[in-house]
Amino acid sequence: MTTILISLCIVVLLLVTLVGMSIRVLREYERAVVFRLGRLIALKGPGLVILIPAIDRMERVGLRTVTLKIPVQEVITRDNVPAKVTAVTYFRVVDADRAIVEVEDFLAATSQIAQTTLRSILGKADLDALLSERERLNEDLQKVIDQQTEPWGVKVTTVEIKDVEIPANMQRAIARQAEAERERRAKIINAQAEFQASATLADAADVISRNPTTLQLRYLQTLHAIGAENNSTVVFPLPLDLVRPFLGNRGEDKQDESGSATPVTSEPRPNGLDIRPPLSPPIPR
Known part of the structure; x- marks a missing residue:
């Protein structure tokens, strides 16, 4: 009786072992590559996969990235x-x-x-x-x-x-190259700004040249702006148009009491002004 029980236990153990060897459970991202007697058969999985013990051999392959x-x-x-x-x-x-x-x-x-x-x-x-x-x-x-x-x-x-x-x-060479490239761009931008400013100034000069009074108004506006911001002495040029009416003819001939014309001679001064000698007194008759 004992021998029979031992034999049954061995048989049950073998059956459990064979079942364990023949059943595989694969996850959703897994596939089973099965070789039966060395030959490739259909791909299996996921889920429950049944193999023939000692005949089938399985390789798991994951499909995830x-x-x-x-x-x-x-x-x-x-x-x-x-x-x-x-x-x-x-x-x-x-x-x-x-x-x-x-x-x-x-x-x-x-x-x-x-x-x-x-x-x-x-x-x-x-x-x-x-x-x-x-x-x-x-x-x-x-x-x-x-x-x-x-x-x-x-x-x-x-x-x-x-x-x-x-x-x-x-790395240092690349940094120097980048710095030189930035300086080049800065110079180009400055040159373009100067060009645009010169073109705008030329247009403004054309507008101002149509009326000379505009330039004087611009002078006054500049004086007002400087005086409002800074307390300083400003040297402002006086237009010659305001002085010209007070200047007389310098080359007119002067006549003495006898009626004869006496030309007035002058010698140039180093600063460009004329020096006229005083007139001689009349000779009594």
């Missing part, structure tokens, strides 16, 4: 500038059968393809393109890597360059 960090790669750009670049790749398995059958380890293979492609693509770009045209380089990297991983059933969705590290002396 995988974030793969590309290690630091030392590249030399086309203009011979060394740089250290890090990037990240996002991919997912779209064909579980090919991901298991076509390549031994699709995760490691994708990582190696991403590293070699990163060095190849960035080695053909200049440093300026590497710093300012990352979107274009990201698209190029994504297309090249995706073309190489497509036979494995792997879809590369995004490749992003995270960081670009360049030598310190090159």
